[in-house]
Each structure stands twice: as structure tokens, then as C-alpha cells.
Amino acid sequence: MDSPNLLQLLREKAEAVQVVVQEITDLAEACRYAVEVTSRQGGATIAAPGWDPATLSLLKDICQAAQIEVLTENLREQASRLHTGLTLADWGLAETGTLVHESSSEDLRLATMLSETHIAVLPLSRLQPDATALEAELNGLMHSPPRYLAFITGASRTADIERVLTLGVHGPLELHLLLLKD
Amino acid sequence: MINTAQDLPEYKKRLKRALDNKFLRNAMAAFAAAYPEGRARALTGVDFEALRVEIARGKDETLPRLEELYEAFKAKAEAAGIKVHLAKTAREANEIIAAIAAEGGAKKIVKSKSMTAEETFLNDHLEAEGLEVVETDLGEWIIQLRHEGPSHMVMPAIHLSRDQVAELFTKVTGTTQEPDIESLVKVARRELRKHFLSADMGISGANFAIAETGTLGIMTNEGNGRLVTTLPRIHVALVGLDKLVPDLASALKILKALPKNATGQVITSYVTWITGPTECKAAPSGLKDLHIVFLDNGRLALSKDPVFAEVLRCIRCGACANVCPIYSLVGGHNYGHVYIGAIGLILTYFYHGRKNDRAIVQNCLNCLACKAVCPAGINLPLLIKKVHGEVLAEEEDRPLKNRLLRRVLHNRRLFHFLLRRASLAQKPFAREGFIRHLPFFFGKEHGFRSLPAVVRTPLRDRWARVAGKVAQPRLKVALFAGCLVDFVYPEQGEALARLLQERQIQVDFPPDQSCCGLPAKCMGEMEIAREMAIQNLKALDPADYDHVLVLCASCGSHIKGTYPLLLKKEPGLGVKVQQLAEKLVDFSSFMTEVLKxxxxxxxxxxxxxxxxxxxxxxxxxxxxxxxxxxxxxxxxxxxxxxxxxxxxxxxxxxxxxxxxxxxxxxxxxxxxxxxxxxxxxxxxxxxxxxxxxxxxxxxxxxxxxxxxxxxxxxxxxxxxxxx
The missing domain is CATH 3.40.50.1860 (Rossmann fold)
Structure with missing residues (x-):
């Protein structure tokens, strides 16, 4: 499948599990998007572990203006304060609308698990058709432990009461996917 | 706690109660209607048959090598810093886990859903040791608070209404909770978050244990599995040995089928792959204290069983319950012990004993719905009957009907003599082809349908009259009539004879044919079923005919599907039975595809x-x-x-x-x-x-x-x- 089709498939599959999908052109746009969503939702923090210094400083600047605090470490201690988690996904799987995070870092993991809203940036060069296409890479990681690899497809969900689909039982209530053209 | 009926009268009482439970009936019916649609949607574009064959083949190659895979897994996992334990029994597994908790000074445990932990009754054991155990999967938490077992492998609280959950949460939180599902879910989020953050130890199950890299794979929707494996300083995974797979590719195959077949999801919200202890800031070393307890509990022996090894192919999707007409009437608490559905009727015998299985294992229609959806190609209906046979073999007294069957069925002359006598005996009660007054030994619960009368002249005695010789036949076929066509509905056979004779087809009725043996199989009498298969093969030599016709789908499917399994080891007969299976054709296929x-x-x-x-x-x-x-x-x-x-x-x-x-x-x-x-x-x-x-x-x-x-x-x- 060529890449426009792959992108279309990813979008379809992600939206089918209530993911908000948005295309962006650079990381500054991702930062502005995260701040805007956080402000709109009345959140006071953005947990942003694992970002490069340039992006981080960009984010901090925008956050400062919006009076939002950026958290990058020791998220465990601040578990009750995490509003938005802003992360960079390692891969995307079009077939299932899935994000793959190599999240051996505890802070990265917690940002994707404990935040109310999870916003993930996926560079389109990292989009793969399915898990099988990524087998060699995943295997490589598993051969160099310790590793905590996460496939994330949509927000945390349950249907345990009367089979009614409800989002956000333990993890994020919303998942936003920002597709970065790179 | 789980208390499964151990005899038929008690079991029937409970079934009656379930049938009278309106909420349960509606919930089950709604699920039975929704599931097939969701599954079909999720499987769009997936070659399910090919996937099923691949999963079955992969499992069959792996099962004889479980010990080897375990050793390989252990070596890799230990090299990465995981402590690997092997528990021979359920009790041993519980003791190992309690010891890990004691050694680590753990007081509070959060748990994500694990059927294996349900199997060992792990919570009971840990609580008796003075530990606080909190289930964190919403459904599991609900049933834990209600002191119940799961009623479905994937949706453990499917038997409960929002009102019941609201009432329960009101009690738990001390404040009134409205029966609004979204707010009830929020209550769980709030309450359980506190537990996640204060627990010392997390216990999870696993869907895969990948031998090549020592990796665990865990599928969850709620995300509780991720928190359980991340927040507490100790993580223990309890894993059945049957979850071992050689490599990632094998795991990905199962991952492709499991969620689609389980809940109609393309994939679960989260799939977590853990290799070695990762960063954990709550642990003194800065790394997770990670243990994996593998559970045998009979699995290694089962993996070497010539008949039952197949059950270890199960990937725990729960689909065999989802499509079961009986499950959809009475729910999981009445259709299993810990494991429910078709696979539960089998596993209960091996993991939880004959007493817990002896009543429930009889409750199977043999409708094959479970077999049709099983993603691992397990012959569930046949194995249920085989377990039933094992249970019977161990009981002191066989039921009367089984004893009668054993006496009568394998002697065709006696069997047919008795059927002819029945036609005379029922004479005073029979009218319009029905028995109008049921004999005394039928209770009133049998009155839901009128029973047909046995005819005075069976098809076999009419055959010479209705199906004469055809001068130059286009085809020569044999009719395998089966008992019902022969002795109750000969008009069906006569209709066939008329249709075929007019089309220049010679139809024979081999006179020594008897009952196909399916009733014996359904009563768990495999030996008699085998004898019947041999008798019929002797009565009907497939070499003599172009086709063997059946009007009875049950006889047909039993002959084609089960005879080869019953006779595969019989010298010579194995070949004949294959030929018979190949020539066997049902009425509609014969008319449309052969005669066109x-x-x-x-x-x-x-x-x-x-x-x-x-x-x-x-x-x-x-x-x-x-x-x-x-x-x-x-x-x-x-x-x-x-x-x-x-x-x-x-x-x-x-x-x-x-x-x-x-x-x-x-x-x-x-x-x-x-x-x-x-x-x-x-x-x-x-x-x-x-x-x-x-x-x-x-x-x-x-x-x-x-x-x-x-x-x-x-x-x-x-x-x-x-x-």
C-alpha cells in the first residue's frame, strides 16, 4: 500500500476508536495544539517527558504565556496533577490505528497512562502498515532488555457495565493523534 | 465464592432460576444478537479460516515442546533480571506469590484481570495471608466486591445491571451513586487510582510468554494492566505454561485473532510487551522487582494427552460462550465453574475436578456453534462429549438411559425389535402421528412439544414397494436413513424415492444399517459410538455406490466428521470410512449440485x-x-x-x-x-x-x-x- 492510502487507513482506524486526528506541519504546531487543548479543558499542566531540548523550550515558552506548567520528570510524585500528556510516538500501525511507544522510561509511561488527555505526535515517516511489518524492529528491542513497549489504540475504554462503551476508565479519557509531515 | 452444582437436580433448579431472571435474559439475548455483527465487522478483510489454521498449527507444534520453551524463556528472562518460578499446582503458585509479597514487605496488592489467578483462587489465598488485594479491572472489581466469580472470561460482570452496580458503589463509597454508567465508571477511576498509587505489588496475567526473548505480552482495554505493571515496586505475572509461544511472530498471529473474536475489536486499546525489569522509581534499586510464576496445574500432562492436548490451543477469547445458545439463555454462572462456555465444560474437569464438571458437562446441544468460531480450531463439541465419557467412566453408576443404550443399541435386531414394539405399545395414545398423552415417566416439563408416534411400518419394510429397480440407472446411490426417517418419518424417505426414481436413479436401502451412533456419542458413550460406526460400515460398502445420501443432517455430519476420528486407528476400516465420508452427500446438495x-x-x-x-x-x-x-x-x-x-x-x-x-x-x-x-x-x-x-x-x-x-x-x- 502506498503512503497516502496508509495514512488514510490509519486515520480511519484511529477515528473508529474515537481518536481525534489532526495533521500538522511542524512541532511548534504540536506545542500550540497541546496548549490550546489544555487551556480549553481547564488543565494546568502538560507532562512532556522525552522531548529534545529545542521542542521543550518552544513548549515552555508557549505554556508560560498560557499559564500552564510543563512537567518533564518525577511524574510519579505529581500523579494527581497531570492533565495533558504530550509524547512523541515511535511508530504508527495503519491497519489498527495504533501508536507504538518505546516507554521504558517511567516518566514517559506515566504521561501516557495517568494524564486526562494524551496527545501523541507521530512523524509520518514512522508509519507502518501493521505490526508484522515492524516485527524486526520490535524483535530488536526485545533482544536488548529491559524494555517496556506499548501499543496504544484509542483512549482507555471499558464495556464492563451492561456492555456500554465508556471511555477513560483508568487511563486517558481522550487520545489526540497529531500526524507530522516530515 | 464459586459454588457449582454437583448434581443434575440441583443444577436444573439453578437453570430454572436463571431462566426466570429477566435482566439476565435480556442482557444475554442482547449480547447474543450484537456479538456476531461486531465480530463480522472486525473480521472484514481477514481470512479467518487461514488464520485459524495457522494458530492451530503453531500451537500444535509448540505443545509437545512446552518444557523446552519454558527453559528457553527462563534463560532469557533471568539474563534480563527477571525471577522465574514454576508452580506444579495451583496451591504452589499461590504460595510462591504470597512468599514474594512477604519477602518484599508488600501489604497492598493491585491486580489486573487474570483467568489463571481465578483458576488458582489466588485472591482467597492472599487475603487469608492478611494481604489486601484490589482487583482493578472494572468488571473484576465489581465481582470482587460482590464476592462472585466471573460470568464471562472477557466481560466478567456481564450478568449485572447498572442499578446493581450503583447500589454496590453506594455501599463502597458511602455516598449515593446514581445508576448512570458514565458516572459509575468515574467512581471506579477515582477509587482505584488511590489504590494504584499506594500499592506495593502488582499482579497481572499475560496473554503471551515469548520464549525467544523472555517477553510478556498483555492485552487490556482499560489500561489497568499498564498501571499494575508500572506503579507498584513489585510486579508478579502469573502465567499458564500454555501461554508460551516460540517467538513474536506467533504472538502477533494470535493478537490478530483474539480481540476481533472476543469483543469485535480490531485490537485492544493497549498491548504491553515487557522484557526485563524496567525503570521503577518506587523500587529501592530503581528497577522493578519482576517475577514470573508459570503455572502447570496439569498443563504439561495435558500437553501430552493424545486426545485432550488440543484444549491447550485455547487463547481465551471467550467466543465459544458468546455464540453458545445455552450460554445466551442462562449466563456464565450456570455454564462453567471458573472457566465458562464450551472450553469451560472441558477445562473444569482437568483444573477443578470431576465433581464440579459432572452436571454442567451434560449441558451441551452439540450444535457446533462454538467449533465454528474457535480461532484455534478446537473440536470443542467432541471434546465435551469425551470429557462427559470420562466423567461417566469414573462414576459408580451410569444413568439408566446410558445403561439401556449400552444394552440395546449395538444389537441392531434387538433395537429395531424394540422400536416395532414401541409402535404397538403407544397405539392407544397415538393420533395424527403424535402421541397425545405422554406416558407417566415424562414429567410436565416435557410437554413443550408434541412427540411423534413411531410408525407401524418402518421405511425399511416399505422400501421394496416405494423404490423398485430402475432399468438403466444414471447413478446408483445408497440411502443412509437413520432411525428417525426409518421409524418415525418414513414419508421423508418415500418422498426421496419418488423424486429419484423419476430421475432414473437407483436408490438402495442397505438393510443392515442401524443407528448412526450419534446418540451414543452425545451421551458420552464413545465405545458404543465406535461399534455403531463399524456396524454401519459393514452394512454399507461405499464401493458399491456412486453416492451415499442422507436426509438426516445429524447422521450425515456424524458419519462424515466423527466416524473418521473414531475409526482412524482401525486397520482397513480407516480407508473405508474415508471413502464413505467422501461419497456422503446431503439431499439438497445432491439435488442442486449432482442432479442440477x-x-x-x-x-x-x-x-x-x-x-x-x-x-x-x-x-x-x-x-x-x-x-x-x-x-x-x-x-x-x-x-x-x-x-x-x-x-x-x-x-x-x-x-x-x-x-x-x-x-x-x-x-x-x-x-x-x-x-x-x-x-x-x-x-x-x-x-x-x-x-x-x-x-x-x-x-x-x-x-x-x-x-x-x-x-x-x-x-x-x-x-x-x-x-
């Missing part, structure tokens, strides 16, 4: 006809198109009914063993047929005819019930010779 009948050969009456697909035709023989096509060719207006392929509730002796369940399934079936506005209900198995005709008579319905052969014979143009 045309509409011109029939009167176009355009009578509205509904169709009931016999389980053993649509799933057993996998024939679905021909009967519907034949109805149309024969000039009927075929009107599709809802749930055409769901069992009518006959299930052979099932309908006399569990009449209340049979009556409910029959009612659903006839309601669906009535809704079509059909004048005629057609099916192609005399067992279904018995059930449907009896039920229709009892409810005073106006829709006539016929075997497809009778319906087709009724619209043929007299003397039409076909081509």
Missing part, C-alpha cells in the same frame, strides 16, 4: 416458505447455499427468518435431558419463523422436524413443518424425468 434440477421440473406455486438451517447441516456438513437454492428452484418463495442458523433446541437427547432449555430455544425459533409470515417451515433434518413440528402442534400454529425432501416432492411435476 431446474425450475421447469416443478410447479411454481410460490408458497411462502421459511427455512431452519440444521446445526449439523450448516456447520457440520458446511452446506448453506443448496437448501435455500433448492427451495427456490422447487417453486417456493423463500422468506428469510432471523437466526436461521441458531439451534432449534433439539440436540438429540438434550431435549429430554434439559426440556426447559430446549423449550426456550424452540420458542425463539418458532417466534422468528412466525414473524416471516411463512405458510410453510422447511428444514432438512428429521430431528429438527421432530422438534419444530412438535412445537408448532403444541402452540396450535398454522405453519406446516416439512422436511425439504417432502416439500420438493410436493411441487414436482408428476412424471417429470428431469434431464
Amino acid at each position: 434440477v431446474k425450475p421447469e421440473e416443478f410447479l411454481g406455486r410460490k408458497e411462502k416458505a421459511a427455512y431452519h438451517a440444521p446445526c449439523h447441516l450448516c456447520r457440520g456438513l458446511k452446506v448453506t447455499g443448496p437448501p435455500r437454492e433448492l427451495l427456490k428452484v422447487a417453486g417456493y418463495e423463500y422468506v428469510p427468518a432471523k437466526n436461521e442458523e441458531v439451534c432449534c433446541g433439539m440436540g438429540g437427547t438434550f431435549s429430554t435431558d434439559f426440556p426447559e432449555l430446549s423449550a426456550e430455544l424452540l420458542k425463539n425459533k418458532l417466534d422468528n419463523v412466525a414473524a416471516t409470515g411463512a405458510e410453510l417451515l422447511v428444514t432438512d433434518c428429521p430431528g429438527c422436524v421432530l422438534q419444530l413440528k412438535g412445537g408448532m402442534d403444541k402452540r396450535g400454529g398454522k405453519i406446516r413443518v416439512k422436511h425439504l425432501a417432502e416439500a420438493v416432492a410436493a411441487t414436482r411435476k408428476e412424471g417429470s424425468k428431469g434431464k
Whole structure:
């Protein structure tokens, strides 16, 4: 499948599990998007572990203006304060609308698990058709432990009461996917 | 706590109670209606048959090597810093985990869903040791608070209403909770978050243990599995040895099938792959204290069993319950012990003992619905009957019906003599082909359908008259009639004879044929079933015929599907049985595919006809198109009914063993047929005819019930010779 089709498939599959999908052109746009969503939702923090210094400083600047605090470490201690988690996904799987995070870092993991809203940036060069296409890479990681690899497809969900689909039982209530053209 | 009925009278009492539970009935019915649609949607574009074959092959290659895979896993995992334990028994597993907690000074444990931990009753053990254990999967938390077992492998609280959950959460939080699902879920989020952050130890199960890299794979939707494996400083995974797979590729294959088949999801929200202890800032070392406890509990022995090893292919999707007509009536608490559904009826015997299985294992229609959806290709219906046989073999007394069957069935002359005597004995009660007053030994629960009378002259005695010699036959076929066509509904055989003779086909009735043996299999009497197969093979040499015809889908599916399994080790017979299976054909396939009948050969009456697909035709023989096509060719207006392929509730002796369940399934079936506005209900198995005709008579319905052969014979143009 060529890449426009792959992108279309990813979008379809992600939206089918209530993911908000948005295309962006650079990381500054991702930062502005995260701040805007956080402000709109009345959140006071953005947990942003694992970002490069340039992006981080960009984010901090925008956050400062919006009076939002950026958290990058020791998220465990601040578990009750995490509003938005802003992360960079390692891969995307079009077939299932899935994000793959190599999240051996505890802070990265917690940002994707404990935040109310999870916003993930996926560079389109990292989009793969399915898990099988990524087998060699995943295997490589598993051969160099310790590793905590996460496939994330949509927000945390349950249907345990009367089979009614409800989002956000333990993890994020919303998942936003920002597709970065790179 | 789980308390499964240990004898039939108690079990039937509980089944009755479940049938009277309106909420449960509605919840189960809604699920039964929604599941197939969701599954089909999720499987769009997936070659399920190919995937099933691959999963089964992968598991079959792995099972004989479980110990080797375990050693490989252990070496890799230990090298990465994981502590690996092997528990021979459930108790040992619980003790190992309690010891890990004690050694690590853990007081509070959060747990994500694990059927293996349910299997070992881990919570009970840990709580008795003074530990606080909190289930964090919403459904599991609910049933933990209610002190119940799960009623479904994937949706453990499916039997409960929002009102019951609101009432429970009101008690737990001390403040009134409204029965609004979204806010109830928020309550769980709030309450459980506190536990996650304060727990010392997390316990999870796993869906995969990848030997090549020592990796655990865990699928969850709620995300609790991720928190359980991340926040506490200790993580213990309890994993059945059957979860070992050689490599990531094998795991990905299962991942492709499991969520689609379980809940109709393309994939679960989260799939977590853990290799070695990762960063954990709550641990003194800065790394997680990670333990994996592998559970044997009979699995290694089971993996070497020539018959039952197949059950270890199970990937725990729960689909066998989802499609089971009985599960959809009575729910999981009445259809299993810890493991529920078809796989539960089998696993209970091995993991939780004969006493817990002896009543529930009898509650199977043999409708093959579970087999049709199993992503690992497990022959669930057959294995249920085999477990039933094992249970019977260990019981002191076999039930009366089994003892009678053993005495009578394998002596054809005695069996047929008794059937002829029955025709005389019922004479005072029989009218219009039905027995109008049931003999005293039937209770009133059997009155949901009228029972047919045994005819005075069976088909075998009429055959010479109805099917004479054809001078220059186009084809020579044998009829395997089966008991019902022979002794109860000979008119179905006569209709066939008329149709075929006019088309220059020689049809023989090999006189030494007897019962196909399916009733014996259904009663767990495998040895008798085997003897019957041999008898019939001797009576009917497939070499003498072009085709072997059946009017009874159940006989057909048993002969084609089960005879080869029963006789594969018999010298010589294994070949004959294969030839018989290859020549066996059902009526509708014979008419449409061999004879290729045309509409011109029939009167176009355009009578509205509904169709009931016999389980053993649509799933057993996998024939679905021909009967519907034949109805149309024969000039009927075929009107599709809802749930055409769901069992009518006959299930052979099932309908006399569990009449209340049979009556409910029959009612659903006839309601669906009535809704079509059909004048005629057609099916192609005399067992279904018995059930449907009896039920229709009892409810005073106006829709006539016929075997497809009778319906087709009724619209043929007299003397039409076909081509």
C-alpha cells in the first residue's frame, strides 16, 4: 500500500476508536495544539517527558504565556496533577490505528497512562502498515532488555457495565493523534 | 465464592432460576444478537479460516515442546533480571506469590484481570495471608466486591445491571451513586487510582510468554494492566505454561485473532510487551522487582494427552460462550465453574475436578456453534462429549438411559425389535402421528412439544414397494436413513424415492444399517459410538455406490466428521470410512449440485416458505447455499427468518435431558419463523422436524413443518424425468 492510502487507513482506524486526528506541519504546531487543548479543558499542566531540548523550550515558552506548567520528570510524585500528556510516538500501525511507544522510561509511561488527555505526535515517516511489518524492529528491542513497549489504540475504554462503551476508565479519557509531515 | 452444582437436580433448579431472571435474559439475548455483527465487522478483510489454521498449527507444534520453551524463556528472562518460578499446582503458585509479597514487605496488592489467578483462587489465598488485594479491572472489581466469580472470561460482570452496580458503589463509597454508567465508571477511576498509587505489588496475567526473548505480552482495554505493571515496586505475572509461544511472530498471529473474536475489536486499546525489569522509581534499586510464576496445574500432562492436548490451543477469547445458545439463555454462572462456555465444560474437569464438571458437562446441544468460531480450531463439541465419557467412566453408576443404550443399541435386531414394539405399545395414545398423552415417566416439563408416534411400518419394510429397480440407472446411490426417517418419518424417505426414481436413479436401502451412533456419542458413550460406526460400515460398502445420501443432517455430519476420528486407528476400516465420508452427500446438495434440477421440473406455486438451517447441516456438513437454492428452484418463495442458523433446541437427547432449555430455544425459533409470515417451515433434518413440528402442534400454529425432501416432492411435476 502506498503512503497516502496508509495514512488514510490509519486515520480511519484511529477515528473508529474515537481518536481525534489532526495533521500538522511542524512541532511548534504540536506545542500550540497541546496548549490550546489544555487551556480549553481547564488543565494546568502538560507532562512532556522525552522531548529534545529545542521542542521543550518552544513548549515552555508557549505554556508560560498560557499559564500552564510543563512537567518533564518525577511524574510519579505529581500523579494527581497531570492533565495533558504530550509524547512523541515511535511508530504508527495503519491497519489498527495504533501508536507504538518505546516507554521504558517511567516518566514517559506515566504521561501516557495517568494524564486526562494524551496527545501523541507521530512523524509520518514512522508509519507502518501493521505490526508484522515492524516485527524486526520490535524483535530488536526485545533482544536488548529491559524494555517496556506499548501499543496504544484509542483512549482507555471499558464495556464492563451492561456492555456500554465508556471511555477513560483508568487511563486517558481522550487520545489526540497529531500526524507530522516530515 | 464459586459454588457449582454437583448434581443434575440441583443444577436444573439453578437453570430454572436463571431462566426466570429477566435482566439476565435480556442482557444475554442482547449480547447474543450484537456479538456476531461486531465480530463480522472486525473480521472484514481477514481470512479467518487461514488464520485459524495457522494458530492451530503453531500451537500444535509448540505443545509437545512446552518444557523446552519454558527453559528457553527462563534463560532469557533471568539474563534480563527477571525471577522465574514454576508452580506444579495451583496451591504452589499461590504460595510462591504470597512468599514474594512477604519477602518484599508488600501489604497492598493491585491486580489486573487474570483467568489463571481465578483458576488458582489466588485472591482467597492472599487475603487469608492478611494481604489486601484490589482487583482493578472494572468488571473484576465489581465481582470482587460482590464476592462472585466471573460470568464471562472477557466481560466478567456481564450478568449485572447498572442499578446493581450503583447500589454496590453506594455501599463502597458511602455516598449515593446514581445508576448512570458514565458516572459509575468515574467512581471506579477515582477509587482505584488511590489504590494504584499506594500499592506495593502488582499482579497481572499475560496473554503471551515469548520464549525467544523472555517477553510478556498483555492485552487490556482499560489500561489497568499498564498501571499494575508500572506503579507498584513489585510486579508478579502469573502465567499458564500454555501461554508460551516460540517467538513474536506467533504472538502477533494470535493478537490478530483474539480481540476481533472476543469483543469485535480490531485490537485492544493497549498491548504491553515487557522484557526485563524496567525503570521503577518506587523500587529501592530503581528497577522493578519482576517475577514470573508459570503455572502447570496439569498443563504439561495435558500437553501430552493424545486426545485432550488440543484444549491447550485455547487463547481465551471467550467466543465459544458468546455464540453458545445455552450460554445466551442462562449466563456464565450456570455454564462453567471458573472457566465458562464450551472450553469451560472441558477445562473444569482437568483444573477443578470431576465433581464440579459432572452436571454442567451434560449441558451441551452439540450444535457446533462454538467449533465454528474457535480461532484455534478446537473440536470443542467432541471434546465435551469425551470429557462427559470420562466423567461417566469414573462414576459408580451410569444413568439408566446410558445403561439401556449400552444394552440395546449395538444389537441392531434387538433395537429395531424394540422400536416395532414401541409402535404397538403407544397405539392407544397415538393420533395424527403424535402421541397425545405422554406416558407417566415424562414429567410436565416435557410437554413443550408434541412427540411423534413411531410408525407401524418402518421405511425399511416399505422400501421394496416405494423404490423398485430402475432399468438403466444414471447413478446408483445408497440411502443412509437413520432411525428417525426409518421409524418415525418414513414419508421423508418415500418422498426421496419418488423424486429419484423419476430421475432414473437407483436408490438402495442397505438393510443392515442401524443407528448412526450419534446418540451414543452425545451421551458420552464413545465405545458404543465406535461399534455403531463399524456396524454401519459393514452394512454399507461405499464401493458399491456412486453416492451415499442422507436426509438426516445429524447422521450425515456424524458419519462424515466423527466416524473418521473414531475409526482412524482401525486397520482397513480407516480407508473405508474415508471413502464413505467422501461419497456422503446431503439431499439438497445432491439435488442442486449432482442432479442440477431446474425450475421447469416443478410447479411454481410460490408458497411462502421459511427455512431452519440444521446445526449439523450448516456447520457440520458446511452446506448453506443448496437448501435455500433448492427451495427456490422447487417453486417456493423463500422468506428469510432471523437466526436461521441458531439451534432449534433439539440436540438429540438434550431435549429430554434439559426440556426447559430446549423449550426456550424452540420458542425463539418458532417466534422468528412466525414473524416471516411463512405458510410453510422447511428444514432438512428429521430431528429438527421432530422438534419444530412438535412445537408448532403444541402452540396450535398454522405453519406446516416439512422436511425439504417432502416439500420438493410436493411441487414436482408428476412424471417429470428431469434431464
